[in-house]
Amino acid sequence: MAVLHNRVSQKELKERLYQEPEPRTTVSFYQYHPLQNPQEFRDELYKRLDPLKVFGRIYVAKEGINAQVSVPASNFEAFKNFLYSYTFLDGIRLNIAVDDDGKSFWVLKIKVREKIVADGIEDPEFSMERKGKYVNAQQMNDLLQDEDTIVVDMRNHYEYEVGHFVKALEVPSDTFREQLPMAVELLKDKKDKNIIMYCTGGIRCEKASAYMLHNGFNNVFHLEGGIINYAKEVKTNELESRFIGKNFVFDNRLGERITEDVIAKCHQCGKPADTHTNCKNDSCHLLFIQCDDCAKKYDGCCTVECQTVYNLPLEEQRKLREGKQNGIMVFNKSKQRLRPRLDELTFVSSEPTN
Template sequence: MVLHNRVSAEELKKQLAAETFKRKTVSFYQYADIKDPQAFRDQLYLQLYDLKVFGRIYVAREGINAQISIPEHNYDAFVAVIYGYDFMNGIRLNVAVDDNGKSFWVLKVKTREKIVADGINDPNFNILKRGKYLNAKAFNALAEDPDTVIIDMRNHYEYEVGHFENAIEIPSDTFREQLPMAVEMMKEHKDKNIIMYCTGGIRCEKASAYMLHNGFDNVFHLEGGIIEYSNKAKEWNLQNKFRGKNFVFDDRLGERIGDEIISQCHQCGAPCDTHTNCKNEGCHLLFIQCEACAEKYRGCCSEACHEVVLLPEEEQAKLRKGIDKGQMIFNKSKQRLRPRLQEGNNPRT
């Protein structure tokens, strides 16, 4: 059997839309010592393919990181597969908070050097020597302590649409940049309680280990990240200290956690926290766009891109040929815009 997808994206999306059953979006991770990542990857792919699981899974020698959707009628069988591996038996499965079941439309299982790119080359670093877990109740209690500092270990565009009260942003769009920045920024707070959090727990767990590795003592991280916190806050009737939306890396691009909208449309400045990708495939910029601007620019980030999408597809293909889009993310704090969008056509200033 072929151990990867061969069906077109267009056809797969049609098949997803035609499904008559519900899906459940789940994320999980586990740091572990996987001796043969490729063999493990192939076996897992076959097991999940048979259960019609969609999503994105990364496997490395240091463990596994997964964001997937599962048909509800296959959920118990899926859990049996995952818990059937000794190193994953009983691990936490983060169930999405705001889920339409259309988060993924294909199964991709890939081997990587690391499940979270961190830039750490120190052979003495040990991911298993990590900070103390905090559940939602313990997080709320410690957050009230004036000797506590809360650090958001997610990217700028995630922090922009939602974060915990009084959380500090590490102003970067890559985790590998954030780790040394966090150490530097926290030097003056070494004697305080340091709480780190992220979406599902995988980044803040590694970040807490890195802080301990660099001489910090009172380091904590939020168990299960924002997703688990939100679920437990509802279950335990706790005050929700998260403001805004939780950015997620699937087709939903976000799930509502807090009631507030704390960010703005990047084009007109109206209150908005809806991320989208520019409809010009030669750009594909990730940015925040309100409904009015989406209609005005036809889902594009600028007049220039709007003009491009009005062209015949053949001409669009010629224009985007050879373009290196790089990391196409709008970061207003760093004015990360493509040069050609700064030449008078981009209304976001």
């Protein structure tokens, strides 16, 4: 029986990736489509994609598929043709990464989930069959000129912090499942306004647009292909980018630059910076924004305490981690539950989304 998961260590896989001479393309895609047997579909995907040396994370559920992967250049056409061999994926838009070195993933993980986007929706009447109208980059820019347009960012605060559309409304929540009812409540008096939802690659804002329509909103739009596709269309058609800063991405890059604007600040010294990094202390791995100067000063760590641990011999570090779940830091997205000594730091799990 074929092995349908990886058995090589993460360290070795990462080393292999950086030794690859062939360029890779990072691509994301999703599709809402009812799947009768997600596990069977998952296994078939693995058997076909693993020989093509596709790396990345793919979630499969009864409602469809959500994927972020990297593909060797020589296998890209075979990869695309395989996807298009499924009727419900035939011709699907593949969002090519904007700022990509091809080193985004180093292993293939395909998991079956309850949903491809955790939304918390329990209403049996809700359906993805009725959703907002797609808008492309030019239409997005045109609608942004209309005073009756409200642009809603359906991403988390750490994504919004480094880049967003001009005039975009941030829904101040920790998770997408919390954002949906909050967006309805925030805009309850504006049901006849033009409301544009956007996100990284389209998957969250597409569901959000359907949820808004389900709750009585009349003029709902969502950005086709999200920020990734918008940036591509802006470049191709030489349009003005109304998105400023960086687009946070859930892979090893942690961000792709859309414009040269730096709208965030270093979480340690407050200087302009928008580079996300994970704390080098293996007991922490906190995601935060750090400038180059602070990276040198703190050895890539988030605090002096973590820097002290990071510089201990490896055996001592292992002993400190024994019996501790995620060490001193449990990944936490909430602005309200941050460590007192780092009030401005952002917490995030490595959970991928679009």
